[in-house]
Structures are given as C-alpha cells and as structure tokens.
Amino acid sequence: MVRHAQGASDRHVADVRRRNTLSCVEVLRGTSATTLTALAKDTGLSRPTVESIVSELVEQGLAREVPGAEAGTLGRPARHYAFAADARYVVGLDLGVHSVTGMIADLAGRVLSVVRRTVDEPLDGVDRLEIARSVQRDLLDRVDAPRSRLAAVAAAVPGIVDGERVRLSLPIADWTGVNLSARLSTGGDHPVVVENDINMAALAEHALGAARLADDVVLVQLGYRIGAALVLGGRVYRGNRFAAGEVGDFSWTGWDGWCEGSLLGEIEQAGGAEQVALRAREGDGAALALLQQYVRRVAPGVATLAMVVDPECVVLGGGLSRAGDVLRAPLQAEVDRIVHPRAAAPLVTSAFASDGAALGALVRALEVGSEAVFGSAEIGAPSLRAADPATSLAQALADAARAQGPAAAGSGTAAAPDEDAGTAVSQEQAAAAPVQTVQVREPLRVAVVGVGARARMAQWAGRTGVPAHVVRAVDVDPAGKDRAHELFGPGAAFTTDHRDLLVPDAHGRTLDAAFVCTPDDTHADIAEDLLRAGVAVYLEKPLATTTEDCDRVLDAAAATGTKLYVGHNMRHMAVVRTMRDVIARGEIGDVQAVWVRHFVGNGGDYYFKDWHADRARSTGLLLQKAVHDIDVIHWLAGSTTRDVVGMGDLQVYGRVTDREDRTGQLMTDWFSYDNWPPLEQRGLHPVVDVEDTSMMLMRLGNGVLASYEQCHFTPDYWRNYTVIGTRGRLENFGDGDGGSVRVWNRRTGFSERGDVEYPIAAGGPGHHDADRLTVDEFLRFVADGTPITTSPVMARDAVATGIAATVSLRAGSAPQRVHPVTPEVAAHFDDVVDPAARKPGD
Missing domain, CATH: 3.30.360.10 (Dihydrodipicolinate Reductase; domain 2)
Known part of the structure; x- marks a missing residue:
C-alpha cells in the first residue's frame, strides 16, 4: 500500500511538472523574449519553479538566453529568454497527381520555405516517392537543418489512408496498399503521418481559412476530381474505415462518372478547370456556360451532403473554386432550390484553392511535431503564419510561387498549375485569381492605448493571418514606455496622450486601428475621439461605465461609419x-x-x-x-x-x-x-x-x-x-x-x-x-469588413x-x-x- 501511494504521488509530481513546463512553453512561444520574473507572473508559478524549467528547456535546446533591453546599462541586467523555435522543424507535403508541394515551418508556426515540383501524370509510384523525398531534402537544405532536427512530417495523398498506409488510391493506383509513412521516413526518429488530401484541405480551411470560426464543416473539392471531407466538432472526421467523405462515386450525388462525360472534355478543351474558372470571372460567355452546366451537375450531391451533415458552412475548394462568386452564387441558388433555403448551409469559397492540402498537411505536422517535442498532446500547436510578420501567409505563398516560376508553381494565389486540372496558369491569369487568406495589402498600422495587463493581447496583431503591427503605444504613466517596448518592440512610438494618435506621424502616416485597454471610466472619451478621427476601435469590455457614455460611443461609430468592436471575448x-x-x-x-x-x-x-x-x-x-x-x-x-x-x-x-x-x-x-x-x-x-x-x-x-x-x-x-x-x-x-x-x-x-x-x-x-x-476577428473586420460575432x-x-x-x-x-x-x-x-x-x- 505504501509503494502504491508513493507511486501515485510520483505520478502526481511528474504530472504537475509537465503541466508547469507546458505553461512556460506556451508563454515563451508567444513572446519575443521575457525575463524569469515576467514569466513567473504570466504563468502564475513561483520564480524558482520557472527558473528550473527554463534551465531544462535551455539544456534541451528549446529555449535560449538573449540580450535584453537593459543591455549596456549600469547594474546587473535581468536575463532574457526566448523560445528556440528553430530547434526543430515540421514538413507538410501534398503528393498530388500533377504536382508535389512541400512546406517547412518552425515550432512557432512560421512558414519558412515552399518548394513545388510538377509531376508527369504517367510517372509511376516509385518515381513519385523519389520526387517527394527530394522536395523534403530541398526544404531542409533551405533552412540549413539536418534531418535530425525534423520533428514531424505529414503528407496529403489522394485516396483512402489510415494514417500510415494507402488503402486505396484510384488516381495513383500503384500506391494502393503501400505504407507511405515508412517510405517517406528519412531514417530519423520523428513521426511521419499520411492523410487524405481533401481531409487535409478541410483541416487548412478550419484552422486558417474560410471556416476558422466553424466547428462543423463540409469541404467539397471541385476540379479534376470531385470529393468531400468533413470536419465535425472541430476535428477532421475520417470514419470507421477512413473513407468518410468518399462519396464521389455514388450515383445519388450526381458526381459518379462525370469525368468520363462530355462536360470534363469540354472543360479540358477550354484549357482546364482553372482556366475556365478565371475566364468565367472575367465574363467569358463560353466559360460561364460550362460553369452553369457544372453547377447543375454537382448541386444534388452538395445539397445532399449539406442536409445529411447540417454543417455551419460548406467550403468550395479545388481549381474551380477560383471562380469565386461566379461559381458560389449559382451553386448556392441551385442548392436552395433543392432544399428549403433556411435549411441549407451557406456556401463559402476556399481561402487556399490548390494550396489547401499542403497547408493542411503542415498544420497536421505541427500538431504531431509539437506533441513529439514536448511529450504531450495538451500543448496547442501555434497557428501558421509567414516568417516575415509584415507579410500575410497568402502573400508569402504567392511570392514563393512567383520565385519558382509558372512551371513549378502550385499556389492558390499566384502563377500555378491547378492541382486538380493539371494546367499551367500565366502570371496575368493568376493576377485575376480570387484573393486567398487575406487581401494583399500594406500591414494595418495599429496602436495600443493603455499598456496595462490587457495590452498583452495586442501581441496577437500580425500573428493571426491579417498583416498588422503595433506602431504606437499610449499610457498616461511614462513607465508604460518600457512595458510597451517589452511587449511590442522598440519600434512602437510612445506617447502619454491618446490625442497624439489623431494626427499623422512625422512621415504623414495615419492609424488604421487601436486597441483601447485603459480603465473603464476612460473608455468613452478615448473611443469617441478615435472613432471621429476615423480610427477603428477595439474597446475592451465593458463598453463604458454609464449607459449614456455607451450610447455616446455607439452614436459616434454610427455617425462616422468607423468600425467599433467591443472585446466580449467570452x-x-x-x-x-x-x-x-x-x-x-x-x-x-x-x-x-x-x-x-x-x-x-x-x-x-x-x-x-x-x-x-x-x-x-x-x-x-x-x-x-x-x-x-x-x-x-x-x-x-x-x-x-x-x-x-x-x-x-x-x-x-x-x-x-x-x-x-x-x-x-x-x-x-x-x-x-x-x-x-x-x-x-x-x-x-x-x-x-x-x-x-x-x-x-x-x-x-x-x-x-x-x-x-x-x-x-x-x-x-x-x-x-x-x-x-x-x-x-x-x-x-x-x-x-x-x-x-x-x-x-x-x-x-x-x-x-x-x-x-x-x-x-x-x-x-x-x-x-x-x-x-x-x-x-477584429482585424479581419477592419481589413475586409468581415461580419463580427460580438455585438x-x-x-x-x-x-x-x-x-x-x-x-x-x-x-x-x-x-x-x-x-x-x-x-x-x-x-x-x-x-x-x-x-x-x-x-x-x-
């Protein structure tokens, strides 16, 4: 009994230590650098506990000491530590019929490089695997890392996949029955997972794209192949036999055998699915007629899936999704005609088109890799983002596609062959493609008013998909300058009066948005000043401390049309x-x-x-x-x-x-x-x-x-x-x-x-x-006018x-x-x- 009690006690101690370590990692990963004292405050742990954990992380190469803001000052400066995101890397691969796309990211979720290779359709499975392995080697070379620093690899493959083995692949038949997980291993001890490509595209839409705020999602891939994937309760649903969503061959969907019919032939003769999509967006009559035929053919299957699953939205992906509303609107109307409009889920266009499977694979690799590195599934994987904080992920992918040229491109945002249609797209045609994750624009210029406890949330600016950075900070306490520089870097100009934000800076630049995190009784005056100056406002709750002040703020937003968002984050x-x-x-x-x-x-x-x-x-x-x-x-x-x-x-x-x-x-x-x-x-x-x-x-x-x-x-x-x-x-x-x-x-x-x-x-x-x-949500509201959840x-x-x-x-x-x-x-x-x-x- 004593031994049993001692064992339970040891397990409890180990569990507490593990949770404390994960808390420290979460905070370190979310900041550029921090001190042990600040880390103790942010985690609620004692300083000795934090010091011990950080020492272990440094020994493991997962943290490092970095120069602090006090470097060069008199006295003993506080020691600063940063998360070593480059300690390990994860790779996502999309092993398609016509191309192979690979992406590599560090443990902070920064996408560091993209490699694309075109593939000849007759190529056998062995040669395709060699191309996949060469893409993986190229990615590691680009970040100058040995394979021993790989934390995980995830590959998206067309077919029914059980996580390791391809159970059935009609597009690449000789992969059926092959353990691709073992074949893609480079000899390291990192995990390698293999997933269905449409499932991975759905994961990307849920994690990063058009379905970020939805828990139940159907993705319909519309291109050379037609298929579907399900996200239920926020997780990709694979089914008992890993075949959930594989409904493209069933006659009741209206999709069976369509690729052998005249419609596909006509689309191919017109240059392929992506060409048809882009020309339809430009108003080409022949392309629009083909798209209308396509809509009538696939609508019964889309409607059936939407009614059976009853998702929050149906995402339209694949090469034809580049038609945007020219495809979505008539398909929505046809689905509404088949079922009652109030019962039909809304259709939305994919944020990634043909990059979705590779991004989803990278999301999955980051999940698996984080668990492998930290020894626990409890630590959440960070969101993917561009390595340059001033660049959106969409822009980074577009730049990578342009740099590698049309022959190698596979991006949903630039010159690319459609993964589903196998057709190259010119630079001019790609420029007309629908915008993906976010519009390509200058980063939003953001200010923070009130550099207190809640100001820390503004560190998410620029890390969620919308390019943005904090350029100015305000606090009536001059000591807030040090806090602002610790949170947002020395580039954030500091002032003690929020009215200084109402005029352009020395370079003539104005603000796009401001986070107001001041004491509650100051909310109304500050928010009204900013709104009337045309600066979008994120106002911490409560909106104000009197009903009259609340109404004054709402009136200012309504009268000026300036965007107001109240931080009811619950x-x-x-x-x-x-x-x-x-x-x-x-x-x-x-x-x-x-x-x-x-x-x-x-x-x-x-x-x-x-x-x-x-x-x-x-x-x-x-x-x-x-x-x-x-x-x-x-x-x-x-x-x-x-x-x-x-x-x-x-x-x-x-x-x-x-x-x-x-x-x-x-x-x-x-x-x-x-x-x-x-x-x-x-x-x-x-x-x-x-x-x-x-x-x-x-x-x-x-x-x-x-x-x-x-x-x-x-x-x-x-x-x-x-x-x-x-x-x-x-x-x-x-x-x-x-x-x-x-x-x-x-x-x-x-x-x-x-x-x-x-x-x-x-x-x-x-x-x-x-x-x-x-x-x-606030930054997307400011940037794109995306509807908001808070009222x-x-x-x-x-x-x-x-x-x-x-x-x-x-x-x-x-x-x-x-x-x-x-x-x-x-x-x-x-x-x-x-x-x-x-x-x-x-």
Whole structure:
C-alpha cells in the first residue's frame, strides 16, 4: 500500500511538472523574449519553479538566453529568454497527381520555405516517392537543418489512408496498399503521418481559412476530381474505415462518372478547370456556360451532403473554386432550390484553392511535431503564419510561387498549375485569381492605448493571418514606455496622450486601428475621439461605465461609419460556443431560464487592490465583472434584459483595514495564490466601496428568466451555467480544458453525468484562446469588413443591465427597467454583426 501511494504521488509530481513546463512553453512561444520574473507572473508559478524549467528547456535546446533591453546599462541586467523555435522543424507535403508541394515551418508556426515540383501524370509510384523525398531534402537544405532536427512530417495523398498506409488510391493506383509513412521516413526518429488530401484541405480551411470560426464543416473539392471531407466538432472526421467523405462515386450525388462525360472534355478543351474558372470571372460567355452546366451537375450531391451533415458552412475548394462568386452564387441558388433555403448551409469559397492540402498537411505536422517535442498532446500547436510578420501567409505563398516560376508553381494565389486540372496558369491569369487568406495589402498600422495587463493581447496583431503591427503605444504613466517596448518592440512610438494618435506621424502616416485597454471610466472619451478621427476601435469590455457614455460611443461609430468592436471575448470561449451549439441544435428545446453562478476566487487581487474597488471609477462589479456573463446570458437566450432586480453587499473586504496606494503598479505586481484567506489580504485600495457579493434577477425581452450571482472571496475560480429549455437542460462543469458541458433531456432522478456529455476543448493561453480569436476577428473586420460575432449593441445592453442591477441593489432591491437603443443605432450595427451570431438557431 505504501509503494502504491508513493507511486501515485510520483505520478502526481511528474504530472504537475509537465503541466508547469507546458505553461512556460506556451508563454515563451508567444513572446519575443521575457525575463524569469515576467514569466513567473504570466504563468502564475513561483520564480524558482520557472527558473528550473527554463534551465531544462535551455539544456534541451528549446529555449535560449538573449540580450535584453537593459543591455549596456549600469547594474546587473535581468536575463532574457526566448523560445528556440528553430530547434526543430515540421514538413507538410501534398503528393498530388500533377504536382508535389512541400512546406517547412518552425515550432512557432512560421512558414519558412515552399518548394513545388510538377509531376508527369504517367510517372509511376516509385518515381513519385523519389520526387517527394527530394522536395523534403530541398526544404531542409533551405533552412540549413539536418534531418535530425525534423520533428514531424505529414503528407496529403489522394485516396483512402489510415494514417500510415494507402488503402486505396484510384488516381495513383500503384500506391494502393503501400505504407507511405515508412517510405517517406528519412531514417530519423520523428513521426511521419499520411492523410487524405481533401481531409487535409478541410483541416487548412478550419484552422486558417474560410471556416476558422466553424466547428462543423463540409469541404467539397471541385476540379479534376470531385470529393468531400468533413470536419465535425472541430476535428477532421475520417470514419470507421477512413473513407468518410468518399462519396464521389455514388450515383445519388450526381458526381459518379462525370469525368468520363462530355462536360470534363469540354472543360479540358477550354484549357482546364482553372482556366475556365478565371475566364468565367472575367465574363467569358463560353466559360460561364460550362460553369452553369457544372453547377447543375454537382448541386444534388452538395445539397445532399449539406442536409445529411447540417454543417455551419460548406467550403468550395479545388481549381474551380477560383471562380469565386461566379461559381458560389449559382451553386448556392441551385442548392436552395433543392432544399428549403433556411435549411441549407451557406456556401463559402476556399481561402487556399490548390494550396489547401499542403497547408493542411503542415498544420497536421505541427500538431504531431509539437506533441513529439514536448511529450504531450495538451500543448496547442501555434497557428501558421509567414516568417516575415509584415507579410500575410497568402502573400508569402504567392511570392514563393512567383520565385519558382509558372512551371513549378502550385499556389492558390499566384502563377500555378491547378492541382486538380493539371494546367499551367500565366502570371496575368493568376493576377485575376480570387484573393486567398487575406487581401494583399500594406500591414494595418495599429496602436495600443493603455499598456496595462490587457495590452498583452495586442501581441496577437500580425500573428493571426491579417498583416498588422503595433506602431504606437499610449499610457498616461511614462513607465508604460518600457512595458510597451517589452511587449511590442522598440519600434512602437510612445506617447502619454491618446490625442497624439489623431494626427499623422512625422512621415504623414495615419492609424488604421487601436486597441483601447485603459480603465473603464476612460473608455468613452478615448473611443469617441478615435472613432471621429476615423480610427477603428477595439474597446475592451465593458463598453463604458454609464449607459449614456455607451450610447455616446455607439452614436459616434454610427455617425462616422468607423468600425467599433467591443472585446466580449467570452463569445469565442470553447465552453460558451459548446453551450450555444447545444442550444442551436435544439437539444434542450426553446430556452426558458438561465442561471449563472460565478465563483471569483481571484477577486481580492483582481478587483480590490486598484481602481475597481472605487465605485466612483467602476460603478460596481455587477457592471465591471458581470458584464461578460450578462452578454453571454443574452446571447444564449436570444434576447436582452428589460427588467432587473439586484441585491448585494460588501461582506468581507470591507473588514480588511490594510490599505495601499498602488499607483504605478499592475495587477501582476501583487497577484499571488498565497494571498489567502480573504480576511488576511494586504494592501487593498484606499477606497473599497463596491460589493464583494452580488446577485441579480432578470426578465428578458422574449420572456426568458435569468439569474446571476458572483462572489469574490471563494477559493475556486470558475463559472457555472445552467440553461433550461422546453426539452431539457444543460450545465457546464469547469470552463476550460478538462471540463465538460452536460445535457439532460430524459426524465430521471439524480444523474451526475447527464444523458450527453461534451468535453470542453479549450485552446491556448489568453482566456482559453479567446483573446487570439477575438483579435483575429477584429482585424479581419477592419481589413475586409468581415461580419463580427460580438455585438456593440448587446455590449451596451449588458452594461445597461449591470448598471440597473447596481442601482437596484443600492436602493433596497427596487425593480429597474432597461431601455433599448434607438432603432437607427440598432439598424446600423445589424449590418456589421454576423446574423448567425445574433440568436441561437437563426
């Protein structure tokens, strides 16, 4: 028994060490360089623990000491460490019928080189493998790395593949039955995985492209071959026999044998699928007629797949997808004719065309390689991006294609032979091809106003697919300059007045966007100034601290047409998306009630040692803290609050007499899990007059009843939602990795696990990856006008509800009415919010 207990204890220690190491790696990988002190703050670990872990990472070659900003100054400078992304590399290969494309990336997800080779169709499988191996060698040579530094290789292959062996390949018949994983191994100890090419194209669209925010996706590949792939619950679905999506030969799809018919012959005579697509976009009548025939032929299969799977979107990939809306719009109309339009999933054009399979293979290689290097699948693979932070991934691929010439090109963005049609495309034709990941443009010029704890999220700018970089930073505290340079580099110009951003810089350049991360009571003035100057604004929640200020900001955005985005990042958290999906699928029927308990275990450190504790600055924590959950309640219930009653009190922290003026400090300077129990807290704000326990009852405009409770002195920190509908209820247990959303939809007694349980697949750091997704959505909104998930009007309604509840609890729980925005303002923001994000089931 003692030995058993000792073994369990050892395993627990090892597990804790592993998790701590992964936390350090996540933070190191997301910063250019950091100190041990900063790393300890960012991970919540002790400095000795961090120092020990970093030493091990340095020994393993996964981290290195680098010169710090203090180099050359008097005194002993802090030691800076950086993630050694070039310690290992991953390779993705697309082994197509007409070309082989290879890409190599480092452990930070930077795509460093692309190699393309054309392949003669009659070439046998042995020679094709040699071409694949030569591409792999060429990639390693380009980054000057031996094969021992390969972390993983993933190859996309046409056919049914089980991860190692090709079970069936009609396009490359002599690969059937061959263990390609072993054949592609270069003798190292790195894993080699082989996947179906259309599955990999779907993975690329889900991870990087047209389906980034969708969990259930169908990709239909339209070109020389017609096939499909499924992404369900955010994962590629391969099926029991690895043949999911292989429906191209079934007569009911309308796709069987089409390539032997006259339609393919006519397309080939017209120069191939890609030529037809590009000429159709230019208005060529013959190409348009061929495309219309193609649409009528494939529509029944697309409609059938869409109805059977019921995805959030259907991505159109392959060579013909370059026709863009000229293909998509008539195909959508034909699908809508076959099925009811409200039941048909929207069709969207691929972001990558013929580069999708290679990119998907690289995504898969980075997943497998990260697990191999760090010894755990718990560490999330970073998103792929161009090596040059000022260049989009699409532009990098286009440049690589141009550099290698039309004969070798395979990119979806430049001179390329269509992987599916086997036809070369000229430079002029490629220039007319639809834009892929993002439009090729100058990087967005971004500023950060308020270089405090939340400014760190702006480090995602330029790392999510939209080219952008932080060029200016503002903080009323001159010490913010050092923080700004640590976060964004010395190239970020610093000022103490946000109004300096309203005029061009010394070179006559203006700003495109700004992240406003200042204290809540300053939001409205700063945001209004920026909006009226034409600078798009990411405004940290809450929108403002009074309803009147909220309306002032919305009016400024509506009057000027300048883009406004409010940072309600919980809409991108996996736990919230999972609950919303359950509701949208009708698993619990129509929502009738929502109950939320919020255990704010870190409340003493987060809210009672700075300005948050002063109601003159924050109004109250039913506004400042609860506004996140109020917005989620509204989103899940499909309406906003009209009547509210509140109750609360300052029960604990008002009794703590140890107070301190922390001007110039950040929350990270005082936060520690050792600050416990609550009555032994030290250094609270000189003014503490906000409630530490609060609760509210709400009646929404659609009749849903809701309640919310928060307590700031609990030992644990998480949210618990219960949503009750006409056919069942759901409840979350935990709100990050390891948690789950459980659904009860049958009559029963006590049932701990419910009838269905959905694991919460949270992402990386920053509110379980919600920060990255929110920043990405904001920048795409600014760059392309992409519809947004967060709603400025509902952000305002959440503030108005929190304020009304605060008024109620301070007035003896007197009921309060919440009034909506004007119809004109509501109509303006309806045009920018994704209709699918307004209400579950819409």
